[in-house]
Amino acid sequence: MRANHHRFVAFAYVVREGSFSHAANRLGVTQSAVTQHVAKLEEQVGSQLLLRRRDGVELTRTGQELYNLADRLVTLDTAISERLEGFAAMERGHIKVIANAPLPALRAISQFRQIYPEVEIDFALYAWTTAVRLLRERRADVGLITDPPKSDDWERVPIQQVRYVAYLLPSSPLADRRVLTFKDLKNETLILPETGSLTERVVREAQEKHGATFQHTLKMTTFPLMCEAVLQGAGIAIFLANSGLISRGLVEVPVAELSETHETAVVAPKDRSRLRLVKAFIEVASSSDFR
Template sequence: MNARPSPYQITAFTYVAREKSFSRAAARLDVTQSSVTQHVAKLERQMGTQLFIRRRGGLELTRAGAELFSVTDRLATMEQLVHEKISDYGALTDGHIRLIANAPRPAMPIIAHYGALYPKVQIDFTLYDWTTSMELLMERKVDIAIVTEPEDSDSLFIRELRRTRYKAHMRSDHPLASHKEISLRDMQNDTLILPEDGSLTQKVAAQKIREQDLSFPRIIRTTTFPMVKEAILHGLGIGILLENSLFPSEKLAAVPIREMTEEYRDCVTIPADKRDLKLIRSFMDVAVDARAEQVF
């Protein structure tokens, strides 16, 4: 009969999987890196399989590792909840949040607001396309995501922050910038600028273009929303983006699109069992307050 893995092995593995690094996991656990490495190595021997693959950008979970992490991360969350319930918790002074979003706003104003209130809490923030954001959430590789129209799932807790619609973004000196409304057909002579494959924006825009039986001979697909903004500011064309998804600029104009009047929800989305964690609750509260104060 195989020996049961020790709690130390499970904890070490879970933190390495979260941090994608043995050294960062050791720092989070306040133990030596060799201790973490040994615990994970013992766990791999017990399971008879490799749990991590070393890549240039960090560690990557194998299939077996990903399946194990989906369970151990829930266990670590429950242990943290128990600790918070029985401990005499004072002010929130430190911690670590893994946060992603599919657009710079409203995420960045909320992060700024949160940082002012909790300056010692570390936030790792990265932009991903919509598809990748949902995958990372479902795989429990992040704590919080601020995404547009997240997929409904019993494993996720979703809180709406605002509703927004798509507009045509262009330089303020563009001939169409002074119009109160334009159609997709009005934009056909321009280069269309869209975010990368996997983005909600690209899916919605492609569907609307098909519905109108239109074609755009020139389309530029960029890697991130900031790159879309830079392309627009450099006069490369017109971008289709959700209103207020970029930091306001006097050099940019956003014009309503006649065929794209639907509203979309920007939401804070978290794994449901992490909802009651103190760090997560604190961020959620700040996001809701920011919504009420209309800081984004």
């Protein structure tokens, strides 16, 4: 039996958009139509492809394998449409951007919006592990990722070199130091991103290397929340330098044991990176000034 094109497209959009209703909106059809297409595809495959969760959908193992093919089909469809429509396709469209550090992504999005104001942009901030997984699973068009793993399937353009610093209140006794050490921070409450983040992994590896321990740590989900915690006097945050304007009013001090620089790159699946909107976003991001 031949594969039904519409079923693959509906399935791919449900995964990319995270729900049947959002997929229907993007495709300009009814939710019932999308549901029927996916149900018929599952019947044809003979296996469940999606698990319906309260917060969205989750791929089964079979679903992930099929989605990789379905998404490539959607990408090829888009490439053909762009070729047929010409550059008029650049005036509209939709792009999904993810990142593990806010400032580079938001600056790139801001500059991209100035050039392509009619393009719809979905942006989400994730822990490093989640952001990398979503890119591997082709759940986003493009990502701005710190130290992205090497992959032959990805287009990767470096945009920034940065190191980790401690974020402190100006009134902190440590704020006037030129550099801090783990010994200086031993008895402080350290605020770190959640487990699975690049920061959490880098700090843990540095602790093991230098035999350091910290008495108190707090885990936060996002960098803005970490900065707010510092402003409220909850402790000292460890994160990449110059990560967001939310840190204004805080002092950034380098940490001796975290002296290694880390590369932030704009990353996209290779086939998607050739799509005009994605290519344009990569060009904007790589030409932005992140100093």
